[in-house]
Amino acid sequence: MTATMRIDEIIKRSEEPVFSFEFFPPRSEEGERNLREAIEKLAPLEPSFVSITYGAGGSTRELTVELTRWMKHELGLEAMSHLTGYGATLDELRTVLDRIAAAGIENVLALRGDPPGNQPDWRPEQESIRFASELIELIAGEYSFCIGAACYPEVHMEAADLASEIRTIKSKAAAGASFFITQLFFDNDVYFNFVEAVRAVGIEQPIIPGLMPITSAAQIKRMTALSGATIPTELMNQLELRANDLDTVLELGVAHAALQAADLLARGAPGIHFYTLNRSPSTRAILSALKVSRPWEGGPTTSR
Secondary structure: OOOOOOHHHHHHHOOOOEEEEEEOOOOOHHHHHHHHHHHHHHHHHOOOEEEEOOOOOOHHHHHHHHHHHHHHHOOOOOEEEEEEOEOOEHHHHHHHHHHHHHOOOOEEEEEOOOOOOOOOOOOOOOOEEOOHHHHHHHHHHHOOOEEEEEEOOOOOOOOOOHHHHHHHHHHHHHHOOOEEEEEEOOOHHHHHHHHHHHHHOOOOOOEEEEEOOOOOHHHHHHHHHHHOOOOOHHHHHHHHHOOOOHHHHHHHHHHHHHHHHHHHHHOOOOEEEEEOOOOOHHHHHHHHHHHHHOOOOOOOOOOO
């Protein structure tokens, strides 16, 4: 069996930035083949860790644990399983956590999750998990997993303001989260201003920036609408000019993400978490360029 390692220890021990890839469980056999092909093509880049999101329901949830186990034990990649708690009972969550532990996985990204689709007024039962901090507290109290959590540099869509967002992060850290991964963003000043505000209230856990290379103008508009992230005006103008040419949109997306990642690393970010959308070419190109150029050398280390 492949040796396990906690992601917080990987970050702590690494003398260089950490790079990680996020995938989602597919809903078809063809999608699963494409995902496995993408992972196998990205594996030679030796990511610090990889992760699989928690499916919205049914078989995809089962697939989350299966794929995490496969990446860990068959490909030799350190792997993290996502888990959402909103609306789930404690016993249901313990069942999933037991499966993750039995699969030899040591890292869990604990997320609140969203209400069932097309049911905006749905509310969980009293005995259910309502907040990510409650899920983190459950995991930390009963299991030995390394726990990661999400944060939102441009503030979660349900948060009133930055102060409210920071209080949420503080509750996650107090509950047992040992590192954070940000929602996608496209303006690096947003990230660094956010980190500065978080550090000002005494939160010291690493905050890994999450980047999503743009592959489609329409798709990134949908993603930002769902996440609350904003696209800088000049970048949006350039996307609009290329909206009908998928190849040039892809080229712009790679170029922008590469420049964004290089700047983040040069200014001291602890690494980059790539939202791959189950594709490999853009992420491969960007990470390969970063490993050649090594923009973090000689830069500040305070954010790390």
